[in-house]
Structures are given as C-alpha cells and as structure tokens.
Amino acid sequence: MNFTFHGVRGSIPSPGPKTVKYGGNTTCIEVRGNNNEIIILDAGTGIFPLAQSLLAELPVICHILISHTHWDHIQGLPFFTPLFIPGNKITIHGATDPIGQRDVSEVLNRQMEYAYFPIREAELNANIEYVSLKDRQTFDIGSVKVETMLMNHPALNYGYKVSCGGKSLFFTGDHEWPYNIYEPDDEEYDDFEEQIQLRRKETIDFIRGVDALIVDTSYTDEEYPAKKGWGHGTFSTSIAVAREAGVKHCFFTHHEPTRSDEHLESVFREALEKNADGRITNEPEFHLAQEGVKFDLCLANLHSCRHRV
Ligand SMILES: [Zn+2]
Ligand SMILES: [Zn+2]
Numbered sequence: 001m002n003f004t005f006h007g008v009r010g011s012i013p014s015p016g017p018k019t020v021k022y023g024g025n026t027t028c029i030e031v032r033g034n035n036n037e038i039i040i041l042d043a044g045t046g047i048f049p050l051a052q053s054l055l056a057e058l059p060v061i062c063h064i065l066i067s068h069t070h071w072d073h074i075q076g077l078p079f080f081t082p083l084f085i086p087g088n089k090i091t092i093h094g095a096t097d098p099i100g101q102r103d104v105s106e107v108l109n110r111q112m113e114y115a116y117f118p119i120r121e122a123e124l125n126a127n128i129e130y131v132s133l134k135d136r137q138t139f140d141i142g143s144v145k146v147e148t149m150l151m152n153h154p155a156l157n158y159g160y161k162v163s164c165g166g167k168s169l170f171f172t173g174d175h176e177w178p179y180n181i182y183e184p185d186d187e188e189y190d191d192f193e194e195q196i197q198l199r200r201k202e203t204i205d206f207i208r209g210v211d212a213l214i215v216d217t218s219y220t221d222e223e224y225p226a227k228k229g230w231g232h233g234t235f236s237t238s239i240a241v242a243r244e245a246g247v248k249h250c251f252f253t254h255h256e257p258t259r260s261d262e263h264l265e266s267v268f269r270e271a272l273e274k275n276a277d278g279r280i281t282n283e284p285e286f287h288l289a290q291e292g293v294k295f296d297l298c299l300a301n302l303h304s305c306r307h308r309v
Pocket of ligand 1: 010011070072073174254
C-alpha cells in the first residue's frame with residue numbers, strides 16, 4: 001500500500017511563489033492498495049491534478065472517501081474528470097448530515113446546481129454510486145479494509161483508518177482535540193473532563209500502532225488561542241498524539257493557507273525543538289505533508305513524484 005499527497009492546504013487554495021514547495025491545493029490524498037485499488041481521501045482542489053494523472057489508466061474504478069463537506073474538502077469534486085467519462089465507476093462515501101438529514105449524494109448535486117456549475121450532475125457519464133457511512137463502520141474495498149471514526153470538528157467529520165497487507169494509515173480529516181469548555185471551579189468541569197479524556201483515549205486506541213498518521217496540524221501554539229473552537233489541531237497536539245498512539249510516521253497536514261514554505265519549515269522545526277523529549281523511545285518520524293510526495297508503507301520510504309501533478 002502507498003499514498004500520495006495531492007493537496008495539503010487547509011481552508012482555501014493558496015497558490016503562488018511562496019507555496020511552491022509544499023503546494024497550494026486543498027486536501028486530497030491518493031491511496032493505492034496492494035491490488036492497485038484506488039482510494040481517494042477527500043476531494044479538495046488537489047483532486048484535479050490527480051484526475052489528470054488517472055486519465056492515463058482508463059477505465060477508472062475508484063472510491064472517494066469524504067471526511068466532511070466543508071468546501072476545502074469537496075470543492076475539486078465537480079472537476080474530477082473521470083466523472084465525465086463512460087465506463088468509469090466511482091463510488092463516493094461519506095456521512096449523512098445529522099442536522100439537515102442530507103446524505104453524501106447531495107454533495108455533488110448541490111455543488112453542481114445551475115447557479116454554481118455549468119454542467120448538471122445528471123449529465124455525468126461515469127457510473128456513480130453514493131454510500132452513506134456510519135461511525136465505527138468497517139468495510140472492504142478489494143484487499144483494503146476501511147474503518148470510520150467520528151472526530152471532533154464543527155461538522156460531522158470522519159477519520160478513516162485504511163489497512164492493507166498488514167500496513168495501515170489513519171487520516172483525521174479536520175480535527176481539534178476536545179478541550180474543557182468549563183472553568184476548573186465550575187460544577188460541570190470534572191464530569192466534562194472525564195468525558196473528553198475518555199473520548200481522547202478511544203481515539204488514540206483506534207489510531208494505535210498505525211504506520212502513518214496524517215493529522216490536521218493547522219496552527220502553532222501561539223496561533224491557537226485565537227482559533228480555539230474552529231476545529232483544528234496544533235503541532236503540539238499532533239506530536240503528543242503520534243507519540244501516545246505509537247505511530248511510526250506522522251504527517252502534519254491542513255497547512256494554514258497564509259503560511260509560506262519558509263514559515264512552514266520554521267514553525268515545524270520550532271515545534272519539534274519545543275516538544276523534544278529525550279526519554280521517548282520509538283519516537284515517530286515527523287514529516288510535513290507535501291504535494292506530489294508519495295509514501296510507500298511497505299518500504300517505509302518517501303519519494304517525490306511531482307512530475308505526476
Ligand atoms: Zn479543512
Ligand atoms: Zn472543516
């Protein structure tokens with residue numbers, strides 16, 4: 001199994017000379033199973049360059065797993081060229097919105113409404129199927145096993161564990177580690193603390209031992225107080241969970257859109273220095289997710305395939 005980053009940016013695309021190295025496209029990760037199953041995690045603008053490379057291997061049979069329907073995770077979907085080509089089979093998986101009771105089938109339909117897009121969903125020529133997922137659901141895509149886990153975000157957001165041939169990855173989608181909304185002297189504080197610690201333990205147990213954790217790491221500790229409750233993680237929270245869950249490789253992603261390549265590398269270095277702990281054995285390897293970089297879980301190596309995007 002291997003995966004390739006096609007979009008690593010959070011919130012809004014951020015192209016330009018300052019983001020050339022890590023890339024400006026929003027979230028999209030291509031996963032390939034051992035039998036070359038194609039699984040696409042999220043459909044941010046990074047799905048467009050991926051679509052171009054898939055045209056070389058028609059017919060495309062693929063599964064798109066949507067973490068949640070905020071724009072930066074779906075806005076590339078109407079531009080996923082294989083949707084327009086007869087003979088392709090595309091299955092789109094995602095949650096049902098508990099408030100509006102709208103399921104994932106509406107994601108494409110609504111994005112392609114007349115006011116927003118010139119082509120109607122009904123005119124797409126591929127065979128398209130929609131699957132509504134539940135929390136802690138397990139299903140197979142060929143030789144690949146997928147498991148869902150509800151994460152903490154101001155939208156229903158599933159993290160996905162993807163396993164194949166004894167290797168595994170976990171992708172959080174957007175996620176903020178829950179915090180106590182009460183003050184320590186409030187009556188409700190202790191009960192709430194117990195609940196969030198329990199939830200944290202469940203999440204870490206679910207992630208435990210994966211070969212690669214791909215985790216929302218939008219902010220620095222200094223930036224976080226102004227963004228608390230927006231549903232995103234920090235370098236420090238990501239480092240802590242990667243250690244606690246005993247993962248082998250940890251990829252920080254959902255890079256803050258105003259962050260230049262240079263700034264991204266400097267906050268990455270500072271976070272590793274600040275959180276350095278010589279007592280830790282089996283320290284995970286930490287990486288910045290980078291557009292066009294492929295990671296082979298069997299060989300545990302990284303290589304750049306930017307020519308593909
Ligand atoms: Zn996002
Ligand atoms: Zn989001």
